[in-house]
Amino acid sequence: MTSGLLAQRPALRAEVLRSAALRRGPSVVHLVKDPCGGQSFEVGAKEHFLMARLDGTRSLAEIGEEYGQRFGKRLGEANWQQLLGLLWERGLLAGPRPRPAPEPAPPERRTFLKGTLRLAADADATAERLRGAVGFALRPGFLVPLLLLAAGTEVYVVAHVGEFADAALRLFRQPAALLAVFTLLWVSTAAHELAHGVVARHFGGTVGEIGLRWHLPMVFMYCRVENYLYLPSRWAQVATAAAGTVANLAFLLPFLLLWSVLPDGDAARGPLAGLLFIGSVLALANLVPLPPLDGYKMLGQGLGMADYATESRRFLRLLAARAVRRGPGVAAYPRAARIAYAAYGLGAVLLVGGSGVGAVLLSHRLLADRYGVWAAVAPALLVAALVAVTGPWAGRRHAQTLSATRTTRTKS
Numbered sequence: 001m002t003s004g005l006l007a008q009r010p011a012l013r014a015e016v017l018r019s020a021a022l023r024r025g026p027s028v029v030h031l032v033k034d035p036c037g038g039q040s041f042e043v044g045a046k047e048h049f050l051m052a053r054l055d056g057t058r059s060l061a062e063i064g065e066e067y068g069q070r071f072g073k074r075l076g077e078a079n080w081q082q083l084l085g086l087l088w089e090r091g092l093l094a095g096p097r098p099r100p101a102p103e104p105a106p107p108e109r110r111t112f113l114k115g116t117l118r119l120a121a122d123a124d125a126t127a128e129r130l131r132g133a134v135g136f137a138l139r140p141g142f143l144v145p146l147l148l149l150a151a152g153t154e155v156y157v158v159a160h161v162g163e164f165a166d167a168a169l170r171l172f173r174q175p176a177a178l179l180a181v182f183t184l185l186w187v188s189t190a191a192h193e194l195a196h197g198v199v200a201r202h203f204g205g206t207v208g209e210i211g212l213r214w215h216l217p218m219v220f221m222y223c224r225v226e227n228y229l230y231l232p233s234r235w236a237q238v239a240t241a242a243a244g245t246v247a248n249l250a251f252l253l254p255f256l257l258l259w260s261v262l263p264d265g266d267a268a269r270g271p272l273a274g275l276l277f278i279g280s281v282l283a284l285a286n287l288v289p290l291p292p293l294d295g296y297k298m299l300g301q302g303l304g305m306a307d308y309a310t311e312s313r314r315f316l317r318l319l320a321a322r323a324v325r326r327g328p329g330v331a332a333y334p335r336a337a338r339i340a341y342a343a344y345g346l347g348a349v350l351l352v353g354g355s356g357v358g359a360v361l362l363s364h365r366l367l368a369d370r371y372g373v374w375a376a377v378a379p380a381l382l383v384a385a386l387v388a389v390t391g392p393w394a395g396r397r398h399a400q401t402l403s404a405t406r407t408t409r410t411k412s
Helices: 003-007 045-052 060-071 077-089 123-138 140-159 161-171 175-202 234-261 269-285 294-303 308-323 335-371 374-390
Strands: 022-024 027-033 040-044 114-118 207-215 218-225 400-402
Touching: 003 060, 003 077, 027 045, 040 045, 045 060, 045 077, 123 140, 123 175, 123 207, 123 218, 140 161, 140 234, 140 269, 161 175, 161 269, 175 207, 175 218, 175 234, 175 269, 234 269, 234 294, 294 308, 308 335, 335 374
Parallel strands: 040 400
Antiparallel strands: 022 027, 027 040, 114 207, 207 218
């Protein structure tokens, strides 16, 4: 390697984002994102080791020495040229080279039946203003009692589930009350989305868009956090994902208080009980660790897994193929990864299958007198459709791969 190249002190642009280590199959990877261009890449542990040290203060010779000590190998001249070339082409290195222009967003296709509508010109500033208004709720002195009250509410609802479930069923014979309950639940879903943005801002995240998405007859608010995977810690990522469910449960607290103080004969008690039951089911269902639910994001980020469901599916396929003497098997996977992927894959099958069977049996028990065999067939078809969309076999796309460090062993 030429001494001129070794003496250079290149640096990544300061705004380039790098994620913590994530497990993808047998490998450890990091995500890299250019916030200006909007492109994301996936790099291996060795590439990330080098990129983390491209800070403009260390020469390539110094970085190469650290790399050799860490990995017992050295980089050839071609490796440095290839890595720096890739980073330069993507506009990730500091310097006079023009940064790649962000790809223009595709024009929004909006019709009466389906589309999106932005509600804030500057979503990040809006989220910051909301954080300033409700930031006190993120302090431990407020948040811990809130979580305890929310947990107590759910324990109470579960302990009296028959009463609350009956009230929810009666709502469907009361159109005015049903409309009021679902209006309140829509407000709860809006609070859910905004809570994601507020907590992300609390941890230094960026909110890219707040708006409405409709696919009639359903209309939902959404809040997109641009750099969720690049938040400073796993805790920040898990807390951001959990914020929506916490907001849903907190939303129910005043209605439980109102329900508890109304006299038994009051006409509002029934709809309030139905609201508490449906709201609790929707909130807790969002904690189920299946994609694309928040519970899945919490589990994956908490364990440091990239595309946990997809990789679990791939692991089980390799394991099954090896059982019939086909394919490379799973020998390349570390022991902890084997346990994690096998546990998630089998757990997801049991969870989806058990929940589906339970839903079919419950539907048949409650509705068989009115709908006959269709009380079991219709929910069974719905469960099958949900399994196809959300199960661990549902494919997920991930970032492009950036690799340039084929190395040679250091000479002794």
